[in-house]
Amino acid sequence: MRISRTAGVLAVSVLLLVPVVAQASSSSSPWPHSVTLTESALQGVHGTAPDATVRNVLTVTASGAALRVRLGNPFGGSALVARSVWVGLQSAPGSPALVRGSNHRATFGLRRTVTVPPGGSVWSDPLPLAVRRGDHVAVSVYAPGSPINDHTFPPPQTHTPGSFQAPGDAGADASGGGYGAFAPGVLWWVDAVSAVSDARGTIVALGDSITDGYNAFGGGPRWTDVLAARIGALPPGQRLSVANAGISGNTVSVQPNPYDPTNQCCGPPAPVRLERDVLSMPGVRYVLLLEGTNDIGGGDYAPPAPAAQVIDAMRGIAARVHASGRKIVGGTVLPMCNAAGSAKEQVRLAVNQWIRTSGTFDAVLDFDAVLRDPADPTVMLAAWRSDCYHPNAEGDRLLGESIDLAVFRR
Structure with missing residues (x-):
């Protein structure tokens, strides 16, 4: 049975009725019965982030609802300070535009900003977003001045992870109009997406x-x-x-x-x-x-x-x-x-x-x-x-x- 996007919204609505639990688990294990839909193991730290938003795109390998994303700072010598994080669905391969109505601001312990110390990682609260296998999840992170914990590699030619960049805090821009060209194989900070799944x-x-x-x-x-x-x-x-x-x-x-x-x-x-x-x-x-x-x-x-x-x-x-x-x-x-x-x-x-x-x-x-x-x-x-x-x-x-x-x- 496939999990519909409507079912995903209902599942998240139930989960968000228990904010104390959400806050307590924001930096620990995801919700029970969840699976990892996709991963991009971070490889090292390379420089400091400019005043720009990075829209990371990863392909999920199973259907699920109540999405959560993990941000990592395993190699940084200073804190990763994410001022805003948005999560939506890419509308088409190679495009920074998002599916209408899919873009949601992520919270961490019900807060819109999050600080990840050196060597740490943090999971977001569940999002009112559901996916099907093969969907491309776009995680837009604005963290200027933070150490760039990344995964960069010469990518394969299909199902390619990668990212777009836009000046300033552009996570809410679902049109993608402010974003530049796709950078295949380049991901910053986002190392996993999980969901409640069948x-x-x-x-x-x-x-x-x-x-x-x-x-x-x-x-x-x-x-x-x-x-x-x-x-x-x-x-x-x-x-x-x-x-x-x-x-x-x-x-x-x-x-x-x-x-x-x-x-x-x-x-x-x-x-x-x-x-x-x-x-x-x-x-x-x-x-x-x-x-x-x-x-x-x-x-x-x-x-x-x-x-x-x-x-x-x-x-x-x-x-x-x-x-x-x-x-x-x-x-x-x-x-x-x-x-x-x-x-x-x-x-x-x-x-x-x-x-x-x-x-x-x-x-x-x-x-x-x-x-x-x-x-x-x-x-x-x-x-x-x-x-x-x-x-x-x-x-x-x-x-x-x-x-x-x-x-x-x-």
């Missing part, structure tokens, strides 16, 4: 650029979007939302980042961000882990990791997920163009063998077997790869379609 829970995909959608060129969505479409088409009672917690350049083990000595490009290592980006999200039932490529590959600022380092990190993540009462699904590491017999290829094969056979994961998705070239298993088949590390859109489609949905019924 979905039975959330899958969080914890990963690096392969999950983030880097270089997924060729006209299709990311593999997580393919998975969301498939699982969202199941009968009611079997549906799940899918939250993408991929960050390009991320590592699965705690180590210096191979690409950036400042550690601001690629997010904290997966074990460090596990609580923020996965376990704290509402409705999480399954975690899908696909990482290890950057650890094994190394870079200018960190040497290639040995197999034991990668395996220990994965084992630790799985243990924490299980301790929280959730299940974890492991994906094997894709081919990386390392020569047969080379040290890096031996590490990748050892890690994949452990993923397949250790019993650490509740289920295994053999992504390596899906995309490798039968004639040379050290590389992805040419028709399915963008470069040595990344599938193209066709490769992402194959990954998304290869996933046995039965693993999410266990």
